[in-house]
Amino acid sequence: MSADAVRYLVMPNPYLSDGVLDVRAVQPADIEAIRQWRNAQMDVLRQTAPISPEQQERYFAEHVWPQITSLEPSQVLVALERAGVLIGYGGLVHISWSNRRAEVSFLLTPELEKNTDELIALFSRFLDLMKQLAFEDLGLRRLCTETFEHRTRHVATLEASGFRCEGRLREHVLIDGKPTDSFTHGLLAVEWKNGQ
Template identity: 50%
Template sequence: MSSSPARYACLPRPRLEENGVWIETIQPGDIESIRLWRNAQLEVLRQPAPITPEQQQAYFAAQIWPTLALAQPCNILVSYHAGERLIGYGGLVHIAWEHKRAEISFLLDPAELAPKEHYAMRFKAFLGLMKTLAFKDLGLNRLFTETYALRPDHIAVLESAGFVREGVMRQHVRINGVGVDSLLHGCLCSDQTHGEPQ
């Protein structure tokens, strides 16, 4: 990686901002914080075990940094900021360019999880930025999510942000020895209007 800021070549603008929060291409300096956040929230992620610093570096070196120059990367990871503070990350993953769809990934710093109204505000703002990125900037048609049923507050935010519950995969995962459903939500470009962050 060069010393200049990392940037996906496919993104028409380096930064999307709205109401004091903004996203940009994930930066090398972000990934250790992200590793710690992921390890602290394994129960809500499709990650079976903690990640070491070496594993995190190796993943980004092999799977993320080489894709920045691609016209159609399979993942677009962004860091999420409030003012100048890194508060989370996520992006568009498993992008199927030929079908114009992507899954939304999202994770906040554990310090941002409470109270639940604060989490809801942060998540809803991120979803708005993702809609602008996907539908306006990249020309995608469909966004979708998979959420474990043990996250009712997260699911409520998705539905309040215009994501339609499309199905339930019953006892799709086992968490602490218990079968947990996964809920699928989707949003189409045509479902609603979306603002234009600066």
């Protein structure tokens, strides 16, 4: 990591790795690729309109970069790399420090999202790294997710990774004009520690 690289003050380790997947703070050079991935996969995100390059720059300038030095950022956005190549991003979002909880966010390149076996393997590895970051490094006590029902591979991977389905939000979102359910999943730090 270069001396001028963006690094979250709250992250004791600038890199987390399991030997295959590496995560590090999102860098300015990453945000255009992230914008393109988000625009190409709006059906799995809470995003309702394409993001322009200017909107992306403004969002990061106003909401991400100022939080890098915070001891209680509302989000910790990380880039996912495999063999030094950027393949996705995600992190911990909607962090509530008073309640010590966060939501897990995850998005791969559109090409990797289409490869079922690779997607499942990478998502599982990412979840393990986020558990380490949340529970060991940040001292959070709970992680949660929201997943649209058509992402069946993601739901199965969450459950295989120890997340429990906590509810189904019926017709919670409209995707291509069609009412779609969402699943909520959660994992407690104590469950994770007991399962290790």
